[in-house]
Amino acid sequence: MHEPETPQSNPATKNTYFDFTDYEFRMPQSWPKSFSAIKPSFRGGIGQIFQTSHMPMDARIGYWVWLIGCVLGILSWIFAVTAILFAIVFSPATLLMTGMVSFFGEVRWGVVLVYIGTMVISLLIILLQLLLTLKLRTGTEWARMALTGLTVIGIVYSIILTSADLESGGASTVVTGILSLLLISFFWMPKANAWFLQGNDHESLP
Template sequence: MPMEARIGYWVWLIGCVLAIIGWIFSMGVIVFGILFNPYLLVATGMVSFFGGFRWGVILLFAATMLVSLVMLVVQLYLTLKIREGAEWARFSLTVLTFLTIIYSIILTAAGLESGGAATVTVNILSLLLLAFFWLPKANAWFLRTTDEGTTPVDSRSSAQH
């Protein structure tokens, strides 16, 4: 695996794991707020100033978080497949990243996400990190492993026998 692809792989892997941990933390805060202190959720719009739950907002948030978790798990799976030199995983991760960016734009336009500097930064970083997999050496490696029909792991194990 060329250095460019290796850097991209490790950054994507660590990023996916940290994002999943962040997702778990976010859901924990929401559940804690619903169960123990609803006034924590006033700023999110899930609870009114008078303490009443806004179940529609809560359900919409839960659905959004579920979609986010599915996307994160798929990104993690694709990242792990990239380590094997799977061209389809690289292409799928690229498509999924663009879909994630479009999804964040839709959430911002609908007023469900702030669309602030953090969202813009994450979107730009995601695109830049994808570039590692499309640089000339990494591209050649992906195409070579796809053309050979073997993954780097397969070729190492067959060379040892």
């Protein structure tokens, strides 16, 4: 007597966005050799930076998070500088509290230069992150690696400033660092990684 076939249970379908089977890691095959190769092109108009339908979902999420984060970072920097300038103009005691001026009214140029330097470096890091984020829209492999490295450098830089009491941070610095690493991981997820490895670096995208 022929026994009825027992239906085989289908294996659970893997989520392709979290399937690290055959995951490939490699260093970028090429690096930019001129500034024109670094800066993003806007030949299709500034509006093309909002067109991300060609990107895999994980890379798209990472792109939007970083784009918005960089814009907010620039606005926060402007607000911070403006607040400091207003505080100095309307409350000269701010200079004393920040250590830029001694109790006897002498300007401590070393402290002033350190504060100016930290603000300039912070702005440069944000602007570089924005530039690299815009390059990621075209699948630029070296931009992904550069943004990852710059993020790590930014985290270390913030920790150093906090340790030197040049920037208030503490636990928030650690949280911000962990969050930054989580956000950069969007570009290293399996589908996003495969997309970058395809060599999609071109500016003629829609």
